[in-house]
Amino acid sequence: MTPTVRARLGTVLAAAVPVVFVAVLFGYPVAAIVGRGLAPEGTLDPEPLRRVFTDPALRGVVWFTVWQAALSTLCTLVLALPGAYVLARLRFPGRSLVRALVTVPFVLPTVLVANAFLAVGVPRSLGAILLAHVFFNYAVVVRVVGTRWRNLDPHEAEAARMLGASRWRVAREVTAPALRPAVVAAATITFLFCFTSFGVVLFLGGPTRTTLETEIHRQTTRFLDLPLAAALSVVQLAAVLALLWLVGRSERRAAVPARLRAAREIEHAPRTPGAWVLLTANLLVMTALLLVPMAVLVVRSLTPPSGFGLDAYRALGDLRRGSTLFVPPLEAVGTSVRYALAAATIAVVVGGLAAWAGARSRSRWLDGVLAVPLGVSAVTLGFGFLIALDEGPLDLRGSAALVPLAQALVALPFVVLLVGPVLRSIDPRLREAAAMLGASPGAIRRRIDLPIAARALFAAGAFAVAISLGEFGATTFVVRPDAPTLPVVIARLLGQPGEAAFHAAMAASGILMVLVVVAVVVGDRARVGRFGDF
Amino acid sequence: MRRPRSRAAFVRVPVTTICATLVATLVATLGATLGGVPAGAAERRVTLVTHDSFALSESVLDRFTERTGIEVQVLPLGDAGQIVNQAVLTRGNPVGDVLFGVDNAFLTRALDANVFERYRSPAVDGVPEALRLDPKHRVTPIDYGDVCINYDKAWFAERRIPVPETLEDLTERRYRDLLVVQDPSTSSPGLAFLLATVAEFGPDRWQGYWKRLRANGVTVVDGWEQAYYDEFSGGGAGGDKPLVVSYATSPAAAVVYADPPITRSPIGTMTGSCFRQVEFAGILAGTKHRAEARRLVDFLLSPGVQADLPLQMFVYPAVADTPLPAVFTANADTADDPYTMTPARIGARRDAWIRAWTGTVLR
Numbered sequence: 071m072t073p074t075v076r077a078r079l080g081t082v083l084a085a086a087v088p089v090v091f092v093a094v095l096f097g098y099p100v101a102a103i104v105g106r107g108l109a110p111e112g113t114l115d116p117e118p119l120r121r122v123f124t125d126p127a128l129r130g131v132v133w134f135t136v137w138q139a140a141l142s143t144l145c146t147l148v149l150a151l152p153g154a155y156v157l158a159r160l161r162f163p164g165r166s167l168v169r170a171l172v173t174v175p176f177v178l179p180t181v182l183v184a185n186a187f188l189a190v191g192v193p194r195s196l197g198a199i200l201l202a203h204v205f206f207n208y209a210v211v212v213r214v215v216g217t218r219w220r221n222l223d224p225h226e227a228e229a230a231r232m233l234g235a236s237r238w239r240v241a242r243e244v245t246a247p248a249l250r251p252a253v254v255a256a257a258t259i260t261f262l263f264c265f266t267s268f269g270v271v272l273f274l275g276g277p278t279r280t281t282l283e284t285e286i287h288r289q290t291t292r293f294l295d296l297p298l299a300a301a302l303s304v305v306q307l308a309a310v311l312a313l314l315w316l317v318g319r320s321e322r323r324a325a326v327p328a329r330l331r332a333a334r335e336i337e338h339a340p341r342t343p344g345a346w347v348l349l350t351a352n353l354l355v356m357t358a359l360l361l362v363p364m365a366v367l368v369v370r371s372l373t374p375p376s377g378f379g380l381d382a383y384r385a386l387g388d389l390r391r392g393s394t395l396f397v398p399p400l401e402a403v404g405t406s407v408r409y410a411l412a413a414a415t416i417a418v419v420v421g422g423l424a425a426w427a428g429a430r431s432r433s434r435w436l437d438g439v440l441a442v443p444l445g446v447s448a449v450t451l452g453f454g455f456l457i458a459l460d461e462g463p464l465d466l467r468g469s470a471a472l473v474p475l476a477q478a479l480v481a482l483p484f485v486v487l488l489v490g491p492v493l494r495s496i497d498p499r500l501r502e503a504a505a506m507l508g509a510s511p512g513a514i515r516r517r518i519d520l521p522i523a524a525r526a527l528f529a530a531g532a533f534a535v536a537i538s539l540g541e542f543g544a545t546t547f548v549v550r551p552d553a554p555t556l557p558v559v560i561a562r563l564l565g566q567p568g569e570a571a572f573h574a575a576m577a578a579s580g581i582l583m584v585l586v587v588v589a590v591v592v593g594d595r596a597r598v599g600r601f602g603d604f
Numbered sequence: 605m606r607r608p609r610s611r612a613a614f615v616r617v618p619v620t621t622i623c624a625t626l627v628a629t630l631v632a633t634l635g636a637t638l639g640g641v642p643a644g645a646a647e648r649r650v651t652l653v654t655h656d657s658f659a660l661s662e663s664v665l666d667r668f669t670e671r672t673g674i675e676v677q678v679l680p681l682g683d684a685g686q687i688v689n690q691a692v693l694t695r696g697n698p699v700g701d702v703l704f705g706v707d708n709a710f711l712t713r714a715l716d717a718n719v720f721e722r723y724r725s726p727a728v729d730g731v732p733e734a735l736r737l738d739p740k741h742r743v744t745p746i747d748y749g750d751v752c753i754n755y756d757k758a759w760f761a762e763r764r765i766p767v768p769e770t771l772e773d774l775t776e777r778r779y780r781d782l783l784v785v786q787d788p789s790t791s792s793p794g795l796a797f798l799l800a801t802v803a804e805f806g807p808d809r810w811q812g813y814w815k816r817l818r819a820n821g822v823t824v825v826d827g828w829e830q831a832y833y834d835e836f837s838g839g840g841a842g843g844d845k846p847l848v849v850s851y852a853t854s855p856a857a858a859v860v861y862a863d864p865p866i867t868r869s870p871i872g873t874m875t876g877s878c879f880r881q882v883e884f885a886g887i888l889a890g891t892k893h894r895a896e897a898r899r900l901v902d903f904l905l906s907p908g909v910q911a912d913l914p915l916q917m918f919v920y921p922a923v924a925d926t927p928l929p930a931v932f933t934a935n936a937d938t939a940d941d942p943y944t945m946t947p948a949r950i951g952a953r954r955d956a957w958i959r960a961w962t963g964t965v966l967r
Contacts, residue, residue, distance in 0.1 A: 272826045277787040568861025569840035
């Protein structure tokens with residue numbers, strides 16, 4: 071076997087792992103439930119699909135889903151891009167805490183966030199949906215774009231300025247093209263999240279606003295109209311595939327290699343009055359948009375009817391003790407953390423292999439494949455699990471392994487997004503030099519690729535931990551009843567009668583917030599040498 | 605600023621350690637959890653599929669295990685509608701042995717799909733005829749409760765407005781913008797309240813009633829949590845509507861879970877607005893533990909469980925003459941003459957009514 075053939079084989083094998091992972095845990099269950107709906111007797115019945123496009127109410131649902139997601143994405147980009155810059159480039163006291171805090175909303179249960187929004191006077195409306203979507207997805211932009219921005223070599227921009235280009239021209243012709251892949255990726259993910267957003271639309275939109283996701287949920291869990299639910303799922307899937315295909319195509323043409331440098335060599339304290347204004351304005355936006363709703367939750371957890379204090383946290387450990395519903399809070403924290411670590415490890419290994427394979431080929435189809443699960447209804451996937459994973463070696467129903475596997479499925483695209491660009495930016499001359507000095511391909515991977523990617527892998531892992539901690543949609547279908555995660559505990563508390571349960575749910579979400587902050591701060595602090603600082 | 609040390613020494617150790625630690629965690633988690641999966645038929649166990657609000661005292665379940673040697677695993681899989689749909693989807697290869705929590709609103713869907721096998725528990729003799737809704741004994745009634753409108757006592761007392769008594773009263777001008785209900789297409793109590801209005805006004809006039817309710821400013825939200833905590837002024841979480849669709853036992857729950865303790869409930873029940881819900885248990889067809897499943901159904905009707913139900917799930921025990929806790933008799937309500945409807949009628953018209961309701965109230 072020649073070295074080239076062996077290298078190509080390695081790439082193919084590395085790509086095969088994520089593909090098989092997604093095929094088994096996503097493709098097969100979704101195909102099973104959609105198949106049951108559209109071809110109950112083995113022959114395809116196109117009638118439900120026709121209904122989606124002929125029934126004006128359902129057509130309206132499709133259209134509303136698309137435009138609210140597009141508008142939400144736009145709002146998120148407009149508000150979060152400046153924030154991403156500030157957090158990536160400006161050095162100021164407390165920055166790493168702010169970075170961690172803006173990640174917290176991403177993992178909070180929608181039902182509590184909705185309550186907080188309503189409590190500060192936001193009425194159920196389209197505006198509330200948009201605001202909440204910005205609230206939840208701000209972190210996506212800050213993470214995905216910020217990671218790129220932190221390491222983008224400002225040398226070219228400075229050179230262009232020196233040669234007399236205006237600020238605006240530099241931004242448009244130098245910085246923007248270099249950032250573009252990250253912005254497109256963040257926008258795509260945000261769009262997918264808003265496209266399949268469930269709780270936000272249901273709780274903050276009010277019952278008159280229906281998206282594909284809420285309609286699939288309604289048809290599946292209420293009417294048991296599997297044909298219609300399957301048809302809606304197919305439409306949802308087709309829209310997601312079309313979007314990812316378009317994005318992949320435009321990105322292949324627009325790919326611009328960018329020079330990366332260690333973040334600490336680029337970032338600086340705000341020097342000009344303009345920089346101070348930018349910093350202050352963004353911190354204000356973050357406070358109003360992100361911190362206020364979070365603060366409402368924290369304050370409510372500290373002010374149960376019995377007065378200010380930790381009673382709600384104590385209630386978490388006492389309420390319903392001795393009942394089958396009771397789970398000691400520490401146990402739920404332990405369960406959540408163990409699942410999250412396992413899920414993050416799976417996501418980092420599988421996603422790392424995908425990023426590595428992706429970096430060695432020009433095509434981006436793998437990134438797209440891994441993002442598809444984000445764009446598909448959790449209830450479709452959950453019911454798919456139920457009827458597909460019930461026999462033979464795939465009999466995973468009731469197995470706890472399914473929880474981290476399902477969570478890893480959600481975290482996977484982020485790992486690829488955060489690690490891929492770093493691997494792609496490794497200067498090929500570095501590898502060539504090492505090879506010339508006699509390093510074997512294995513040694514190059516170990517001594518060059520891995521150390522450089524290590525920090526990105528670590529940060530991605532921390533983000534994967536955060537995602538898994540907050541994951542609710544898929545987890546709720548596969549979680550073992552005696553070992554619920556924190557979001558499941560919160561949901562159960564909210565279904566119980568009595569005010570004490572409501573405040574205990576707030577307390578549980580307070581604990582969830584702390585866990586997320588710890589995960590992100592640890593992930594951001596981890597440094598593996600100078601070359602790891604990417 | 606501290607400069608990084610040379611990379612050769614720095615890089616290898618942490619990466620390997622970190623990877624090793626994470627892989628060890630992964631293996632430990634998967635190992636521990638996979639190891640917990642039942643190994644086979646050696647031990648006697650039975651799985652109870654139920655809704656998320658299911659609760660019993662741990663000690664009561666333990667007594668069952670002590671007496672019979674059968675271990676019970678409780679598997680909550682969503683709300684009443686979801687568990688029925690999941691049972692229909694997994695018919696023949698069910699995830700559990702007994703399903704508890706199907707109510708009269710979804711009963712026919714489960715029965716029509718043949719998800720249950722017949723079993724007549726001897727204990728069913730103690731249950732009043734009115735609750736035994738399946739003459740073929742595919743399901744066994746376990747408990748019942750009333751979905752009713754609750755009101756915030758203080759709100760009405762302060763304003764000296766009389767509390768509404770009938771469904772028709774709610775369309776009066778003085779009750780404008782006061783009522784919050786749930787969408788029947790997403791919520792069990794929402795569906796029960798819709799059925800109450802159909803039972804009261806009949807198939808021709810119920811939509812007209814909802815048109816008047818809508819004109820009088822009814823608020824519709826997705827689920828019970830949103831209605832009770834986000835909107836209801838008596839829920840203690842910042843709402844401002846004094847009338848909400850909830851349960852006749854909610855006043856008792858408000859006392860039991862009050863902190864600091866109170867003796868008189870801050871909320872009351874409009875007993876003229878109630879719809880009776882009956883919850884059933886059934887043995888899932890395809891069970892591999894038929895004998896154990898039957899013991900479990902008998903157990904659900906045993907005095908120990910029946911007496912435990914009120915304070916665990918805030919429902920009334922199905923077996924007549926089961927003693928009720930004092931806080932229940934003092935604060936929980938039951939309607940003397942609640943609205944009812946046969947499961948067959950609900951099953952035949954339910955989805956059509958929900959769609960018509962959506963068209964009338966939301967569009």
